Amino acid sequence: MHTVAILVLDQTVVYDMAIPVEVFGRVRLPDGRRPYRVQVCGTQPYVATEIFTIHPPWGLDALADADTIIVPGCESAEPPPATVLEALRDAAARGTRIASICGGAFTLAATGLLDGLAATTHWTAAEPFAEMFPKVEVRPDVLYVDNGQFLTSAGASAGLDLCLHMxxxxxxxxxxxxxxRLAVTPLEREGGQAQYIVHEQHPVPRGSLLEPTLTWIEDHLGEDLTLEVMAARCGMSTRTFSRRFREHTGTTPLQWLLRARVRRAQYLLEHTDHSVERIAVQAGFGSATAFRERFKRVAGTTPHAYRAAFRGPR
Structure with missing residues (x-):
């Protein structure tokens, strides 16, 4: 029997803990046998969450006998205890499979086991994660990353995708x-985490020379906005405009424009009945083909699938 140990720390996210308990605990073989033994392990007799207190039946020493260790996320900003990091490193040295769900990637990365590997976490935490662990390649646009022995998932229901994958x-x-089927979810979801990301632009200081131009661009997304047109609007050469633009926004004018158009398209898909062809023109993509290609590149899914998933009140 394959033992799955779920590690609960102080302020563990209950949903992250419950997903592997439910998935691995309910799996049955054709003959009715349970292939997994699920153990909830903690560093102390009682572990507090934001909702209730957990009494883990197993301690940290149970990780030594686990075949798979799941590390849920924690609400606490405190670094994980040294004993936890050492236990995870020892388990990795024995060949134990270790997976994190959502913010659990912070605990797993703190061990150094993810150095030089790709990993993911909730898209809102991707930037601080990258700053804290520069040796890890952060992939904020995917639902999960499988490196073989070490796996990481994005937030919330992406942990379900990862458990089913395992x-x-x-x-x-x-x-x-x-x-x-028991979890009432598809075995594979279309697209990745990118479709859930809110593509906010980098803020531009108020009173900046670029502020009026960026406002004008937002109001004219449906027009043919070349680098030359945007630079002329700002009264600069294209070289000076590009340099100033990167200084103020951290990106290029054309990348900023693409994100603005995708964001406009997302709003129209969510709140209107307009056809894909009409939205392509309104958001400035020109043709429906170009719109579909660029939208999928940024959002990780098709306009049709995005509308089906996020359609709101018109």
Missing amino acids: VRRDLGSAIAADAA
Whole structure:
């Protein structure tokens, strides 16, 4: 039997903990046997969450016998205890599979085990994660990353995607599909975390020379806005405009324009009945083909799938 140890620390996110408990605890083989033994392990007899107190039946020493360790996220900003980091390193040295859910990537990365590897976490935490762990390649646009022994997932329900992925790795697609049906979720979701990211632009200081130009660009996204047109609007050469633009926004004028157009398209997909062809023109992509290609590149899904997932009141 494969033992899955779920590590709960102070201020553990309850949802992150519950996902692997439910997924691995409910898996059944065709003959009715349970292939997984699930153990909730803690560093102390009682662990506080924002909602209730958990009494972990197993202690930190149980990690030594685990085949898989799941590290949920924590609400606490305190660094994980040294004993936890050492236990995870020891488990990794034995070949134990270790996976994190959402903010649990911070605990896993603190061990140094993710150095030189790709990893993900909730998209709102991707930037501070990258600053805290510069040796880890952060991929904020995916639902999960599988490095073999070490796996990380994005936030919330992406932990469910990761757990189902591990079941499929262990037992095959048929068993994983049954587990997905029990959870009332698809075995594979279209797109990645990118479709949930709010593409905010870098703030420009008020009174900046670029502020009026950026406001004008937002109001004229449906027009043919070349670098020359934007630079002329600001009264600069293209070289000077590009340099000043990067200094103030941290990106290029054309990348900023693409994000502004995608953001406009997202709003129109959510709040109007306009066709994809009409939205392509309104957001400044020109043709529906160019719109679909660029939208999927940034949002990680198609305009049609995005509308189906996020359609709001018109």
